[in-house]
Amino acid sequence: MVKYKVVETTLVTDDTLEDILNEWSAKGWHYDGMQFAMREASKRPAMAFVLFTREGAKDA
DSSP: OEEEEEEEESOOOHHHHHHHHHHHHHTTOEEEEEEEEEOTTOSSEEEEEEEEEEEOOOOO
8 A cells, every 4th residue: 555745845945855855765755746836926936745655554
């Protein structure tokens, strides 16, 4: 069974995203993708959602 983890951040910088990737990868999660929420008035994202997966225990 695949487990999913979504990490949300409102501080969208290269350092913050790198920290999230390194932290959760070290905990055994595998990077699956990243989504950005954009502001209309800016070219910079307002938020980022970093997606991870890993194999979980099967339910009995």
